[in-house]
Amino acid sequence: MLEVQLSGSLRDAAGGAASISIDASTIRELLRKIVERYPRMQSRVDDGVAVSINGEIFRDNWGEHIPEGAEIFLLPRIPGG
Amino acid sequence: MAHDTSFTNQEFKVIGTRPPRPDGVDKVTGRAAYGADTFAPGQLVGLILRSPHAHAQIRKIDTSRAEKLKGVKAVITSDDLPDLTNGDRAMLDILENCMARGRALYDGHAVAAVAAIDAETARKALKLIKVDYKRLPHVTDVDEAVKPDAPIVQPYVRTAGVQPPPTKASNISQISEFGHGDVEAGFAQADFIVEESYKTEQTHQGYIEPHACLASVGPDGQGELWVTTQGHFTFRNQCAALLGMDVAKLKVTASEIGGGFGGKTHVWMEPVALALSRKANRPVKVVMSRDEVFRATGPTSSTSVDVKIGAKKNGRITAATATLRYQTGAFPGIWGMLGAMTAYACYDLKNVKTVGYNVLVNRPKVAAYRAPSAPMAAFAVESTIDLLAAKVGMEPVDFRIKNAAKKGTKASYGPTYGPIGIGPTLEAVKNHPHMRARLGKNQGRGMACGFWFNFGGQTCTDLNIGVDGTVNLTVGTVDVGGSRASLSLIAAEELGIPYERIKCNVADTSSLGHNDTTEGSRGTFSSGMATIFAARDAIEVLRERAAQTWEIDVKDVKWEGGRAVPKGVRHSNLGTLTLEELAAASPNTGGPIAGHNEVVADGAGVSFASHICDVEVDPETGATKVLRYTVVQDAGKAIHPDYVEGQLQGGAAQGIGWALNEEYIYGKDGRLQNPGFLDYRIPVCSDLPFIDTEILEIPNPNHPYGVRGVGETSIVPPLAAVGNAVSNAANVRLTHVPMSPPRILKAIKNRRSNATTG
Numbered sequence A: 001m002l003e004v005q006l007s008g009s010l011r012d013a014a015g016g017a018a019s020i021s022i023d024a025s026t027i028r029e030l031l032r033k034i035v036e037r038y039p040r041m042q043s044r045v046d047d048g049v050a051v052s053i054n055g056e057i058f059r060d061n062w063g064e065h066i067p068e069g070a071e072i073f074l075l076p077r078i079p080g081g
Numbered sequence B: 001m002a003h004d005t006s007f008t009n010q011e012f013k014v015i016g017t018r019p020p021r022p023d024g025v026d027k028v029t030g031r032a033a034y035g036a037d038t039f040a041p042g043q044l045v046g047l048i049l050r051s052p053h054a055h056a057q058i059r060k061i062d063t064s065r066a067e068k069l070k071g072v073k074a075v076i077t078s079d080d081l082p083d084l085t086n087g088d089r090a091m092l093d094i095l096e097n098c099m100a101r102g103r104a105l106y107d108g109h110a111v112a113a114v115a116a117i118d119a120e121t122a123r124k125a126l127k128l129i130k131v132d133y134k135r136l137p138h139v140t141d142v143d144e145a146v147k148p149d150a151p152i153v154q155p156y157v158r159t160a161g162v163q164p165p166p167t168k169a170s171n172i173s174q175i176s177e178f179g180h181g182d183v184e185a186g187f188a189q190a191d192f193i194v195e196e197s198y199k200t201e202q203t204h205q206g207y208i209e210p211h212a213c214l215a216s217v218g219p220d221g222q223g224e225l226w227v228t229t230q231g232h233f234t235f236r237n238q239c240a241a242l243l244g245m246d247v248a249k250l251k252v253t254a255s256e257i258g259g260g261f262g263g264k265t266h267v268w269m270e271p272v273a274l275a276l277s278r279k280a281n282r283p284v285k286v287v288m289s290r291d292e293v294f295r296a297t298g299p300t301s302s303t304s305v306d307v308k309i310g311a312k313k314n315g316r317i318t319a320a321t322a323t324l325r326y327q328t329g330a331f332p333g334i335w336g337m338l339g340a341m342t343a344y345a346c347y348d349l350k351n352v353k354t355v356g357y358n359v360l361v362n363r364p365k366v367a368a369y370r371a372p373s374a375p376m377a378a379f380a381v382e383s384t385i386d387l388l389a390a391k392v393g394m395e396p397v398d399f400r401i402k403n404a405a406k407k408g409t410k411a412s413y414g415p416t417y418g419p420i421g422i423g424p425t426l427e428a429v430k431n432h433p434h435m436r437a438r439l440g441k442n443q444g445r446g447m448a449c450g451f452w453f454n455f456g457g458q459t460c461t462d463l464n465i466g467v468d469g470t471v472n473l474t475v476g477t478v479d480v481g482g483s484r485a486s487l488s489l490i491a492a493e494e495l496g497i498p499y500e501r502i503k504c505n506v507a508d509t510s511s512l513g514h515n516d517t518t519e520g521s522r523g524t525f526s527s528g529m530a531t532i533f534a535a536r537d538a539i540e541v542l543r544e545r546a547a548q549t550w551e552i553d554v555k556d557v558k559w560e561g562g563r564a565v566p567k568g569v570r571h572s573n574l575g576t577l578t579l580e581e582l583a584a585a586s587p588n589t590g591g592p593i594a595g596h597n598e599v600v601a602d603g604a605g606v607s608f609a610s611h612i613c614d615v616e617v618d619p620e621t622g623a624t625k626v627l628r629y630t631v632v633q634d635a636g637k638a639i640h641p642d643y644v645e646g647q648l649q650g651g652a653a654q655g656i657g658w659a660l661n662e663e664y665i666y667g668k669d670g671r672l673q674n675p676g677f678l679d680y681r682i683p684v685c686s687d688l689p690f691i692d693t694e695i696l697e698i699p700n701p702n703h704p705y706g707v708r709g710v711g712e713t714s715i716v717p718p719l720a721a722v723g724n725a726v727s728n729a730a731n732v733r734l735t736h737v738p739m740s741p742p743r744i745l746k747a748i749k750n751r752r753s754n755a756t757t758g
Helices: A027-037 A041-047 B024-029 B064-068 B089-098 B119-128 B183-189 B232-243 B270-280 B290-296 B335-342 B374-392 B396-403 B422-430 B483-495 B523-550 B569-574 B579-588 B641-660 B718-730 B741-757
Strands: A002-006 A019-022 A049-053 A056-058 A072-076 B044-050 B056-062 B072-076 B110-116 B130-135 B172-180 B192-200 B212-217 B223-227 B250-254 B284-287 B303-311 B317-327 B352-359 B443-452 B457-465 B471-475 B502-506 B557-560 B563-566 B593-601 B607-617 B624-634 B691-696
Touching (some): A002 A027, A019 A027, A027 A041, A027 A049, B044 B119, B044 B270, B056 B110, B064 B072, B064 B119, B072 B119, B072 B270, B089 B232, B110 B119, B110 B270, B172 B335, B183 B303, B183 B317, B212 B270, B223 B232, B223 B270, B270 B284, B303 B335, B303 B374, B317 B335, B317 B374, B335 B352, B374 B396, B374 B443, B374 B641, B374 B718, B396 B422, B396 B443, B422 B443, B422 B607, B422 B624, B422 B691, B443 B718, B457 B523, B457 B579, B471 B523, B483 B502, B483 B641, B523 B557, B523 B563, B523 B579, B563 B569, B607 B718, B624 B641, B624 B718, B641 B718, B718 B741
Parallel strands (some): B044 B284, B223 B250, B317 B352, B624 B691
Antiparallel strands (some): A002 A019, B044 B110, B056 B130, B072 B110, B172 B352, B192 B303, B212 B284, B443 B607, B457 B471, B457 B593, B607 B624
């Protein structure tokens, strides 16, 4: 079971929760289960999110494996200049 | 196929050398073709009519007289750009920014456009378009826009990030909170607390090349766009979606680019040019004037930031907060959120809280500007850090070293850091000779550090070997800072052939799979990764061809020093086959030899820099001269050090201009007063000293060569480094950027006045 920390305005879409418990082994599974539980999160995922796994930020590779007990943060997708 | 992208610490032969850039001769001889430098038979001149009002209802647009003018081939308004976004509000915002829909939202907002046989006719036609405006109340200041009675810029906007969700429209589109710990408890433990408020004014990226494109759409629905852009694949996708075209039928070619820095990551007039061409059934070229670039493309946010930091007598920070209000122009953006994420990223804090406000105003839509939003947050935080260090009685660099984030630190934006480079950059600053150089009268030294995320993204690369053994490397990331040189070096390193045997091209959108925009310092990081794997893919083919030639098993062939070499004693009589020999024989060994790779290049890793600045302030005029400037940055492996240094110097130069001179000035009427380089002053060579650089090559563990993005972080510290230097030189704290002569003079006079009355 992963404890997923929600950052910034993403908490809004999860009813104000700062963290949620999800059982997932990849980013794709994680996002799918978050949206299943919090349908309002779908638009945030569509807008773009990033997932930090043990401090490493992944924006696009949804096949990335999530190790057991990893520190997980769901972050907004970050643009650059 | 997934590849292992881990750092391998391999020894390099050509990586790290400094050969001439392949596009250098074209650029210094004028042969390079930029956005305005291409032509099509029968092309028309496109011009755009822009709102003279900051906020106005468009009651009616009468284009009839313009349409009747001889030589005018098309006139368009928003009626010619129907909403095809299917409820996607973000896409509709893009469309509305390209052409006003019922309301002009800022001075310079496009309201109509014409295509005519020449510029004179097009200008006449613009004058014949009659727009019936009803002026509406406007707001251009970020602090005014958050007030409850401020004019509402976008009635559909409700503030996200608050509970319960509001039902009333607001100029605050989003509130984002980050942090951890208990800041009140932390402040209670502090021996010293500093609170200060800061403002930064809006600046433009100031790229020398204005936006320009040549659009051509035929009656068969096929189109082409030649354009100056940082991301032609993104432009293709957005233009196709906005105009109802098939993605595959719109070919976008990126011209050479005369600077972008984030400003060319968005479409502005390109959909308009395509719509004009579609209506006129002729190619249409649109070239923005500098006035249009300032008024109608994407500058950075102006900001208002409140900071509070507390520390113990031993110099350890106990708590830190920041409230950051960033204006996003007339459309929602995430720029305040990014400021809140980056503000304290350099520090190891037990108790920290930042709140970012994204605020709409009647100004042009804000775009990224190199490490977007981080410089303004760093200005506020790093200025306060200096004030607090002084209260504690520590040298600014020592105070920062004591509180610097490190491996295992919980970042203020959430995650726990792995290995990071802020500590080494600060140590390098502390030990740099610059820090021991003597200062004269009215001179001051400042330092500051900064952070940026960096990222990778979707990338696709081809590598084709010609019959003479020369190599075409085809990439889809626009070369904004010398990436064709760095990517050629990578291909040369992998293949074991000279750099000069590689020709790197940026492909059009019909020639390669999707590549994300060149932003987030991703060009060399991500296309470099794809180039490594494309070259290794080609090497597999070369080994197979050698095995076929020798009639031995491919397992018995290795690639070494640019040639196939048979393994083992039993093949020792076979000699070797060079890449040239294999290429020449390729027609009879299976045909063309090529490598290919597509990758999602995650793992870019965060980046840190620390800067030192010396200035002299003239107390009579308030003028500041930058005497010496040093950039220290954790850059990962420097593939081509010249262009790494160039990025660090360029970021510093832009940051110095932002700190001292550059500023959007709006009148009470909400109109931009200084849309030109005479009144909006960017630094020129004579304003700047040579900017010294120190590259710290701390390898990125997630890239085979250890590459880290370098293009953005160097603009983060300068506002604060210059601010701390100016404040030390003038003996008064400057809290408003730009620190222009009038603001410095005013601060000095206030200090003298306070000293007299005090």
